[in-house]
Amino acid sequence: xxxxxxLAALFITFSIPAAYAWGAAGHExxxxxxxxxxxxxxxxxxxxxxxxxxxxxxxxxxxxxxxxSTWADKLRFKMRWSAALHYVxxxxxxxxxxxxxxxxxxxxxxxxxxVLDAIKNVTGLLEDWTRGEAGDATANEALxxxxxxxxxxxxxxxxxxxxxxxxxxRVLWSGRQTNLHSLWDGLLIAKAIRTVPRNYSxxxxxxxVEHALRGTIYDSYxxxxxxxxxxxxxxxxxxxxxxxxxxxxxxxxxxxxxVVMSLKRLxxxxxxxxxxxxxxxxxYHWAKPIHALNCDIVWPKELDEPPYxxxxxxxxxxxxxxxxxxxxxxxxxxxTPKYAGVIEDTMVVEKLLAQGGIRLAGILNYxxxxxxxxx
Ligand SMILES: *[C@@H]1O[C@H](CO)[C@@H](O)[C@H](O)[C@H]1NC(C)=O
Ligand SMILES: *[C@@H]1O[C@H](CO)[C@@H](O)[C@H](O)[C@H]1NC(C)=O
Ligand SMILES: *[C@@H]1O[C@H](CO)[C@@H](O)[C@H](O)[C@H]1NC(C)=O
Numbered sequence: 001x002x003x004x005x006x007l008a009a010l011f012i013t014f015s016i017p018a019a020y021a022w023g024a025a026g027h028e029x030x031x032x033x034x035x036x037x038x039x040x041x042x043x044x045x046x047x048x049x050x051x052x053x054x055x056x057x058x059x060x061x062x063x064x065x066x067x068x069s070t071w072a073d074k075l076r077f078k079m080r081w082s083a084a085l086h087y088v089x090x091x092x093x094x095x096x097x098x099x100x101x102x103x104x105x106x107x108x109x110x111x112x113x114x115v116l117d118a119i120k121n122v123t124g125l126l127e128d129w130t131r132g133e134a135g136d137a138t139a140n141e142a143l144x145x146x147x148x149x150x151x152x153x154x155x156x157x158x159x160x161x162x163x164x165x166x167x168x169x170r171v172l173w174s175g176r177q178t179n180l181h182s183l184w185d186g187l188l189i190a191k192a193i194r195t196v197p198r199n200y201s202x203x204x205x206x207x208x209v210e211h212a213l214r215g216t217i218y219d220s221y222x223x224x225x226x227x228x229x230x231x232x233x234x235x236x237x238x239x240x241x242x243x244x245x246x247x248x249x250x251x252x253x254x255x256x257x258x259v260v261m262s263l264k265r266l267x268x269x270x271x272x273x274x275x276x277x278x279x280x281x282x283x284y285h286w287a288k289p290i291h292a293l294n295c296d297i298v299w300p301k302e303l304d305e306p307p308y309x310x311x312x313x314x315x316x317x318x319x320x321x322x323x324x325x326x327x328x329x330x331x332x333x334x335x336t337p338k339y340a341g342v343i344e345d346t347m348v349v350e351k352l353l354a355q356g357g358i359r360l361a362g363i364l365n366y367x368x369x370x371x372x373x374x375x
Contacts, residue, residue: 023185024070025193025218026353027151031065032222033357034147034364035212042368049129049139065147065360066214072148085145086152088114088287089161091271095294096301101159101287106271108161115152115159116274116283122146123281126367147360153283154356156298157184159291169303172333183334184298188349189221191340196220200227225350230358234351241355242362244282280366286359290352297348300332300339308332 038046047063075082092103107114112121125142128134134142152158157165157180166180173187200220203210209226213219230238277284303309307330334340343349 023073026155026185026189027069027073027148028066028216029189029218029222029225029353030151030154030356030360031069031147032212032214033225033354034150034360035065035357036208036226037358037361037365039365039369042365045368046143046364049136049143064212064214068144069147069151071144082145084109084113085118085149086115087158087165088116088274089159089165091161093161095160095162095299097295097304099160099292099295101291102271102274103161107274108271111272112275114274115149116287119146119149119153119283120275120281122149123363123367130367130370146363150356150360150363153287154290154352155184156290156293156352157181159287160294160299162299166299170331171300171303172331172335174335175333177331180299180303184349188340188343189218189353191335192344192349193218193221196224200224225354229347229350230354233347234354238358242359244277244279244285281363286355293348297343297346300334302332 043063046065050063050068072082072086089108090100090102091105091108092098093100112118122142122145125134125138126146129136129139129142160166163169164181166184167182169180170177171180171183172178173183178187200223204223204227206226209223213222274284309329
């Protein structure tokens, strides 16, 4: 096994909070799967773009997407304007009971400041670059953002407006306190990596798969996703994953909804609109079924039922004058057959990682194949 620097980096991150470290694994896995599907003739273009900057974010493997896939997360603390670009939420969305995408009042946040529009924006910038209308530095940042945002789009909790995407919902995972968002960003993937059958430590008879692997702790997991998922379970669905509907679907929050919105405008907080999908780039079409997973499988119903919720337990910490603070409500354990077991059996996390990777590769091939033919 090749011991590359990314492997060493992962071991170091074990000492920092799991949510952040494993969030990185999810993005790197998606980027690695994308790498397998890149048309060989576009690799020099990817190399060029990623090798442009001379700063410390310079990837040591300039033609691989995984090392740059988490750049945008490191940036969000430095460049706060970019933080909102990692997610989207509609007003009134409230899984597990109600999954609205968008809600009648539209989307939360500011216009253009969401992951769906961000994907369209950075793809547009890369398209400009292929026409010589954007500089190399712009293309470098846009590509790093695109790789990351396609990952965020495939994390269901990045698509819900409730509780900051589950960040404020405390739960237990194998007895340890975490929150629903961290569980999906990292802990489920961590467990999946830990429990991959041993036979996946051997190379698969697929050079494209093996060539994209980098000697990381998740190589076996990626082999399993490809072997059991992409090449078997979802084999017939894969061609649909990176296609968009023939006719552009009606843009969200338009038409009759706009009438409702204008009627409601006086009544309360209003949301923003999101730009329409196109027939080659359709983040809304891709995201809609991913968002629906929040009601189907992601958001545990128990969180809204006693004793975990629904009984005002949110305010348990408040010390109403004169009264002793109420005891903390019990936290819901999610590493159970009923919750994690169903997620594992349906391979829903693995499917999201594969979809993210294959769609990302589709966008990059679309963007750069002509460019490659020209040069
Ligand atoms: C990347 O940049 C380094 C120097 O910074 C250079 O040696 C190397 O050839 C470049 N690689 C590519 C693929 O352009
Ligand atoms: C992307 O967003 C920036 C900043 O909001 C804007 O200036 C630019 O025109 C957008 N580009 C495309 C191609 O959408
Ligand atoms: C690995 O083992 C599992 C059973 O645990 C089997 O379903 C799978 O096909 C095997 N994978 C390979 C690549 O042989």
